[in-house]
Amino acid sequence: MSVDEITFSKAFLHLLANRPIQYSDDYKIESHQLGERTGLVLLTHMPYDKRKRDRNATVITNASLSIKSIRAPKFAISVNAPYTDTMLNIKSKIATETGIALNGLKLLVKGKVLPDTRSVREIVDENGAAAIMVMVTPTTAPTSEMAPTQTIDVNEENRDIEKEIDEDTWLAIEHLVREKLGTVQGAKSFAKLKQGYLQSK
Incomplete structure (x- = not known):
């Protein structure tokens, strides 16, 4: 039984399609196997790293x-x-x-x-x-480590205020006010100061 060329080619290609083609990792083709082919460039064989990546390797995070x-x-x-x-x-x-x-x-x-x-x-x-x-570097000490705030005795402060200002003290204050503000303005300011103090008593 004779088979024409087209039928044979189809059957042969079908047979090849069902057979997987596998190459080894270090496969290379020699130049003499290629024959004389116009425009064909043979690339240099690249080294193959046979080490396999460890899939269980820990990624550093x-x-x-x-x-x-x-x-x-x-x-x-x-x-x-x-x-x-x-x-x-x-x-x-x-x-x-x-x-x-x-x-x-x-x-x-x-x-x-x-x-x-x-x-x-x-x-x-x-x-x-x-x-x-x-x-x-040096830093400011925390508030909790600062010296405790001095407690003021309010009653004692009030007792000091309640003490009467004697005439010698008034004269000294008047002299100071006049010296700072002038004779006329100083006299007016001193009078208001003394009057305000006496009214608050």
């Missing part, structure tokens, strides 16, 4: 920060922080660990002061680590 002060009070701590944390967040962690006021902390990397808005991601190396130096 936290940075390991080594933090040390450069002057008193001396301290050295380690902090794990998300890449999204800012330097303000890191200052807060340091303040919690050391008890130092947050506004008295300056963070430095390689001698440069870090702004509070700088993220952890911007300062860590490829291994997710960074060394941060801390400069502690």
